Amino acid sequence: MSIAPPAADYDGDYGPEPEDDGARPVPAARQALERQQPNDLTAEQAVLGAMMLSPTAIDDVSRMLRGGGDFYRKPHETIYNAIRDLYDRTGGTKDIDPILVAGELTARGELHLVGGAGYLHTCVNAVPTAANAEHYAEKVRDLAAFRALIETGTRMAAQGYAAIGDAPTVVQAAMAQLQALVAGTAVVEEKLSVADRWQEFIDAQEAGVDPRALDTPWPDINEIVQLLPGQLVMVGAATAGGKSLFGMNLASHVALHRERPVLVASMEMNGNELMARLTSAESGVYLDRLIRHKLEDDDWERIARVSDRMSQAHNFLLDDSPEQSLSKLRAKLRWMASQGRPAGMLVADYLQLMGSENTKANATRAQEIGEISRGLKKIAGEFQIPVVALAQFNRGAVGRRPLVSDFKESSSIEQDSNVIILLHRELAEDGTDTGPTAGTVEAIIAKNRNGANGRIVQLGFQGHRARLVSMAQD
Structure with a gap:
């Protein structure tokens, strides 16, 4: 390990004669700590040199590093990205030597930023053999993790000294930063071969059910759809179509009856409204009585029967923050993991109310919704969980069976989703639930990557008890 020397001590071997030392710029408040940040310039040179000696080394390094950001010196990141881009364009069929890399950097206008073509040969000469590439890459990755720890700790200390804002919120944000650091530095043993996967696959077949799968409270839907880790499940409906009931009923089933931690992020209802709907669905007490606080003796008896279950529901989190974003959802999920109860499912209600992040100035709302969909x-x-996102239909879907193209302000939802369920209620023009299908809602399985598409499941719509029920149930 070495410590970066002052800028004045650099010579041409380390690239251009910059005003700084070629490392990543840092805020002024941390400049005093910059020279103490751990790094190994020789190891970084050896990694790049090995990549320019052997295509195999490029694969080894790419598996080991999280990306170019693991390099301490910015010019090294620039060289790494050029090598990776060349390798990807050629499909790994061509050796990536210093001459090719110099040409790539010249075309990008970046050769002078890394110290010229001569510095590329310096990197090659720094490694005795490409066979050691993985060893040097591991050192680069680990030192990057130590620098990230310093940066995170410095930022947390600055927030503490500032003493601005709500203390519990700041502490939770700090916890999220630590969880992100842990997730970013964890080394996962990959099991990619058929041999590695075979026994687990056979065990699941013998069990008769995928052990990772979550079920729903509706048996007819379970016959068609499984909720699996990594899936985005989109549930769409028109206004008053039942999507919030679907989301809450599903969440309560997983959290209260399957005892798996669940996060419900609702941007449409506050905590009291969510609690009223949850209590109504679980106890059978009429929703309007709970909302108006007009309970009768029989209602209190019903509530007493579910009180123990509800008072122990520490795994069921209701986040009613009106401002939700992808980063906030990630922070909350990491916080749950830090508390020893990693989420088994996330329900977001609903998609079009979420705030966008890092959006271009001229981006349309449809483009923003597309970014949110991909982010979910x-x-x-x-987090290897099913994410259930509720979404609103366009006004044009009113009065007919919905289509996937009816999602409001986004055409990318179909592409991003593993499962799409469209809810349809036939309401009269005045919005009342009348006619031959009164009291029912159709759940249309419009997309299902692991099962049948186009199937329709009839559910009972019990709005007065805030629940959807299987038609086979009372």
């Missing part, structure tokens, strides 16, 4: 899909994969 990434969260499902990152």
Whole structure:
């Protein structure tokens, strides 16, 4: 391990003669700590040199590093990205030597930023053999983790000294930062071969059920759909179509009856409204009595029967923050993991109310919704949970069976989702639930990557008790 020397001590071997040392810029408040950050320039040179000696080394390094950001010196990240891009374009069929890399950097206008073509040969000469690439890459990755720890600790200390804002919220945000650091530095043993996967696959077949799958409270839907880790499940409906009931009923089933931690992020209802609907669905007490606080003796008896279950529901989290975003959802999920109860499912109600992040100035709302949809899909994969996102239909879907194309402000939902369930209620023009299908809602399985598409399941709509029920149930 070495410590970066002052900028004045650099010579041409380390690239251009910059005003700083070529490392990543840091806020002024942390400049005093910059020279103490752990790094190994020789190991970084050896990694890049090995990649320019052997295509096999490129694969080994790519598996080991999280990306170019693991390099301490910015010019090294630039070289790494150029090598990776060249390798990807050629499909790994061509050796990536210093001459090719110099040409790539010249085309990008970046060769002078890394110290010229001569510095590429310096990197090659720094590694005795490409066979050691994985060893040097591991050192680069680990030192990057130590620098990330310093950065996170410095930022947390600054927040503490500032003493601004709500203390519990700041502490929770700090916890989320630590959880993100843990997730980013964890080394996962990959099991990719058929041999590695075979026994687990056979065990699941013998069990008769996928041990990772979650069921729903509706047996007819369970015959068609499984909720699996990494899936984005989109549930769409028109106004008053039952999507919030669907989301809450599903969440309460998983949290209260399957005892798996669940996070419900509701941007449409506050905590009291969510609690009223949950209590109504679980106890059978009429929803309007709970909302108006006009309970009768029989209602109190019903509540008493579910009181123990509800008072012990520590795994069931209701987040009614009106401002929700992808980063806030990630922070809450990481916080749950830090508390020893990693989420088994996330329900977001609803998609079009979520705030966008890092949006371009000229982006349309449809583009923003598309980014949110893709972000929820990434969260499902990152935390290995099913993410159930509720979404609103366009006004044009009113009065007819909905289509996937009816989702409001987004055409990317179909592509991002593993499962799409469209809810349809035939309401009269005045919005009343009348006619031959009164008291029912159709759950249309419009997309199902692991099962049948186009199936329709009839559910009973019990709005007065805030629940959807299987037609086979009372």
